[in-house]
Amino acid sequence: xxxxxxxxxxxxxxxxxxxxxxxxxxxxxxxxxxxxxxxxxxxxxxxxxxxxxxxxxxxxxxxxxxxxxxxxxxxxxxxxxxxxxxxxxxxxxxxxxxxxxxxxxxxxxxxxxxxxxxxxxxxxxxxxxxxxxxxxxxxxxxxxxxxxxxxxxxxxxxxxxxxxxxxxxxxxxxxxxxxxxxxxxxxxxxxxxxxxxxxxxxxxxxxxxxxxxxxxxxxxxxxxxxxxxxxxxxxxxxxxxxxxxxxxxxxxxxxxxxxxxxxxxxxxxxxxxxxxxxxxxxxxxxxxxxxxxxxxxxxxxxxxxxxxxxxxxxxxxxxxxxxxxxxxxxxxxxxxxxxxxxxxxxxxxxxxxxxxxxxxxxxxxxxxxxxxxxxxxxxxxxxxxxxxxxxxxxxxxxxxxxxxxxxxxxxxxxxxxxxxxxxx
Amino acid sequence: xxxxxxxxxxxxxxxxxxxxxxxxxxxxxxxxxxxxxxxxxxxxxxxxxxxxxxxxxxxxxxxxxxxxxxxxxxxxxxxxxxxxxxxxxxxxxxxxxxxxxxxxxxxxxxxxxxxxxxxxxxxxxxxxxxxxxxxxxxxxxxxxxxxxxxxxxxxxxxxxxxxxxxxxxxxxxxxxxxxxxxxxxxxxxxxxxxxxxxxxxxxxxxxxxxxxxxxxxxxxxxxxxxxxxxxxxxxxxxxxxxxxxxxxxxxxxxxxxxxxxxxxxxxxxxxxxxxxxxxxxxxxxxxxxxxxxxxxxxxxxxxxxxxxxxxxxxxxxxxxxxxxxxxxxxxxxxxxxxxxxxxxxxxxxxxxxxxxxxxxxxxxxxxxxxxxxxxxxxxxxxxxxxxxxxxxxxxxxxxxxxxxxxxxxxxxxxxxxxxxxxxx
Numbered sequence: 014x015x016x017x018x019x020x021x022x023x024x025x026x027x028x029x030x031x032x033x034x035x036x037x038x039x040x041x042x043x044x045x046x047x048x049x050x051x052x053x054x055x056x057x058x059x060x061x062x063x064x065x066x067x068x069x070x071x072x073x074x075x076x077x078x079x080x081x082x083x084x085x086x087x088x089x090x091x092x093x094x095x096x097x098x099x100x101x102x103x104x105x106x107x108x109x110x111x112x113x114x115x116x117x118x119x120x121x122x123x124x125x126x127x128x129x130x131x132x133x134x135x136x137x138x139x140x141x142x143x144x145x146x147x148x149x150x151x152x153x154x155x156x157x158x159x160x161x162x163x164x165x166x167x168x169x170x171x172x173x174x175x176x177x178x179x180x181x182x183x184x185x186x187x188x189x190x191x192x193x194x195x196x197x198x199x200x201x202x203x204x205x206x207x208x209x210x211x212x213x214x215x216x217x218x219x220x221x222x223x224x225x226x227x228x229x230x231x232x233x234x235x236x237x238x239x240x241x242x243x244x245x246x247x248x249x250x251x252x253x254x255x256x257x258x259x260x261x262x263x264x265x266x267x268x269x270x271x272x273x274x275x276x277x278x279x280x281x282x283x284x285x286x287x288x289x290x291x292x293x294x295x296x297x298x299x300x301x302x303x304x305x306x307x308x309x310x311x312x313x314x315x316x317x318x319x320x321x322x323x324x325x326x327x328x329x330x331x332x333x334x335x336x337x338x339x340x341x342x343x344x345x346x347x348x349x350x351x352x353x354x355x356x357x358x359x360x361x362x363x364x365x366x367x368x369x370x371x372x373x374x375x376x377x378x379x380x381x382x383x384x385x386x387x388x389x390x391x392x393x394x395x396x397x398x399x400x401x402x403x404x405x406x407x408x409x410x411x412x413x414x415x416x417x418x419x420x421x422x423x424x425x426x427x428x429x430x431x432x433x434x435x436x437x
Numbered sequence: 438x439x440x441x442x443x444x445x446x447x448x449x450x451x452x453x454x455x456x457x458x459x460x461x462x463x464x465x466x467x468x469x470x471x472x473x474x475x476x477x478x479x480x481x482x483x484x485x486x487x488x489x490x491x492x493x494x495x496x497x498x499x500x501x502x503x504x505x506x507x508x509x510x511x512x513x514x515x516x517x518x519x520x521x522x523x524x525x526x527x528x529x530x531x532x533x534x535x536x537x538x539x540x541x542x543x544x545x546x547x548x549x550x551x552x553x554x555x556x557x558x559x560x561x562x563x564x565x566x567x568x569x570x571x572x573x574x575x576x577x578x579x580x581x582x583x584x585x586x587x588x589x590x591x592x593x594x595x596x597x598x599x600x601x602x603x604x605x606x607x608x609x610x611x612x613x614x615x616x617x618x619x620x621x622x623x624x625x626x627x628x629x630x631x632x633x634x635x636x637x638x639x640x641x642x643x644x645x646x647x648x649x650x651x652x653x654x655x656x657x658x659x660x661x662x663x664x665x666x667x668x669x670x671x672x673x674x675x676x677x678x679x680x681x682x683x684x685x686x687x688x689x690x691x692x693x694x695x696x697x698x699x700x701x702x703x704x705x706x707x708x709x710x711x712x713x714x715x716x717x718x719x720x721x722x723x724x725x726x727x728x729x730x731x732x733x734x735x736x737x738x739x740x741x742x743x744x745x746x747x748x749x750x751x752x753x754x755x756x757x758x759x760x761x762x763x764x765x766x767x768x769x770x771x772x773x774x775x776x777x778x779x780x781x782x783x784x785x786x787x788x789x790x791x792x793x794x795x796x797x798x799x800x801x802x803x804x805x806x807x808x809x810x811x812x813x814x815x816x817x818x819x820x821x822x823x824x825x826x827x828x829x830x831x832x833x834x835x836x837x838x839x840x841x842x843x844x845x846x847x848x849x850x851x852x853x854x855x856x857x858x859x860x861x
């Protein structure tokens with residue numbers, strides 16, 4: 014078994030990467046002096062993977078929302094559910110499904126090995142029957158309805174629906190009440206067998222742990238399965254957007270907006286590229302930026318304002334969002350600022366400050382065992398390394414960031430989505 | 438975790454610290470307590486925001502943000518929270534430890550000085566804050582009040598609590614009312630600031646790698662200049678129980694919310710407080726709880742159904758998201774679970790897993806700077822201050838009889854429903 018130590022001299026920390034004989038990649042990040050631990054077991058499988066082929070066979074199309082449904086169902090086994098088993102160890106357990114991954118995790122301060130055994134066991138032991146599938150429809154139906162009442166959720170998916178023609182990122186992670194009604198145990202097994210293959214998964218552990226105890230449990234629970242090659246199938250997505258504006262009325266006191274720029278998917282495994290765009294976004298839109306200040310002063314946003322590089326291997330967009338009493342004006346101002354930076358260039362002092370700030374913020378996250386475990390999973394699926402990313406932030410130049418800006422923000426590929434109240 | 442050290446600097450001004458090098462950051466917080474009342478709450482909650490945006494040396498939001506960026510993305514944040522009938526105004530500053538800076542800068546010293554400048558040297562002229570900044574904070578405050586309405590879960594909770602505590606100071610929102618926000622100006626805020634630094638009870642916390650000596654001197658030098666006259670902080674938890682009160686609102690939503698409010702009749706007695714905490718978790722806090730397993734999972738009546746207790750106001754609140762047609766059924770089921778506890782129907786599984794859950798959570802606190810400070814702050818008004826570890830030992834001693842006894846004291850006080858209606 015190959016165990017590799019990865020060290021950062023800069024911050025004097027280290028972690029271990031293990032190639033487990035079962036094909037599973039394992040990360041162990043010990044935190045000296047910590048009493049608690051977090052373990053996260055994830056698969057590179059999310060809501061966008063709704064069409065795929067295994068080992069070059071024909072493409073299987075599955076109902077929307079099935080990855081999230083599968084996450085819920087995996088907690089069950091014929092001996093009861095995983096929460097009940099965790100309850101005996103006292104661990105705090107949960108799971109989440111995003112657009113491109115599904116992760117199961119727990120945090121604990123006692124009984125770590127017992128909890129890890131539960132985690133590895135239930136995720137590798139599927140149990141789906143007609144009856145259990147039917148029962149879940151009610152619970153997930155309620156969850157979908159809760160999101161329907163969330164203006165933040167609506168404003169995002171409305172925006173995505175006008176940004177993407179075909180890409181499944183525009184579909185709600187949980188699917189719809191109609192789409193999940195089509196889910197059967199057979200569909201669940203076929204997704205499970207494809208994506209919950211250990212070579213498509215990662216285990217990341219951080220905190221009061223050492224490599225030996227993690228391996229002891231992994232060796233005991235995990236079995237080598239057949240390895241498969243999965244090909245995700247995405248319909249061709251045009252570069253253009255569908256429409257540049259969408260609006261919805263809902264019971265909200267202040268309108269909210271998402272302004273999204275459709276970008277070409279890029280190689281997300283390149284630490285330097287990601288560091289560049291992160292610094293760039295900080296320069297343009299963080300709360301120390303000129304634009305933020307101007308938007309706030311002109312009462313076009315409030316401190317709820319945020320921005321995000323929303324991306325995965327097959328999609329990329331930049332999203333600005335805020336509550337605003339004048340969303341159209343806010344969007345115009347953001348676009349004007351970006352245009353002006355594109356024409357007149359960025360500010361060098363802003364660059365130095367943003368670089369320092371971003372570096373500090375990334376050091377700060379190494380305080381929390383759950384953030385470390387989560388970040389290791391994210392970085393692994395993206396093909397990046399957490400320390401190389403930190404180094405990249407420290408080493409990026411002003412020219413790198415300026416070049417990055419010139420490739421981004423096409424004003425013809427920009428969508429404004431607004432959710433407002435009847436009276437607004 | 439090392440033990441908390443405490444030093445009384447002046448009457449009602451205490452400096453608490455833990456020197457700890459396990460974290461990558463330093464965290465300093467100053468919490469100032471004032472009586473909660475409808476006349477001043479809007480001023481104070483605006484003030485705490487206003488103060489963290491600027492100071493004499495960094496007189497506008499952008500220069501302050503730039504200063505923070507130069508301190509490696511240090512963050513200043515604020516909180517305004519009701520602690521029974523008191524208002525807690527909290528100022529936080531967090532930044533990376535000195536050893537992670539590029540050139541071994543003395544960051545923690547700078548952080549404490551900046552926090553003092555924020556609190557004690559605000560940007561005031563002629564006994565008034567800058568009206569433009571004030572207007573912006575007022576607008577944000579109004580937005581904040583309005584956006585409570587956007588999140589229906591929070592909206593329902595707020596409405597229920599304010600209905601339950603009608604006529605008490607606790608019914609007031611921590612943001613105050615829109616009407617009172619509009620009356621605030623630079624001069625009134627200046628007066629409020631003077632009152633705050635003179636009259637509040639102050640708890641300072643520092644957790645980081647350095648000795649707090651310099652910091653203590655810095656804080657002392659600022660407090661020395663103030664003519665302090667601390668105010669009494671009253672809290673009256675007991676309201677006469679007048680039977681169950683009902684309130685219903687209707688809204689165009691897809692999911693209804695139901696909040697049940699109880700009086701616990703347990704107050705400021707450590708032993709019952711711990712039993713109460715145990716009972717609350719067994720009933721509805723965590724995946725081991727009766728509400729989660731029986732009402733949500735087995736009966737599929739709610740998407741969420743959980744309980745929380747407030748020891749300062751001696752209340753227990755159960756919140757749930759339900760379909761309109763199931764409101765009555767869910768209510769009966771929830772009340773049934775409480776009745777079961779009063780009858781001693783507590784399985785060994787429920788009892789043991791609640792204990793494990795609570796103990797695990799308490800042990801975990803020591804791994805987070807924020808959680809450690811939150812923990813001790815939550816005990817500010819307790820006669821005896823216990824560490825999370827000491828508290829965990831007491832949790833282990835709670836018996837089923839004690840749980841039954843506190844459950845029997847629960848009195849249903851309020852039934853609040855936000856009923857979803859579909860537009861015709």
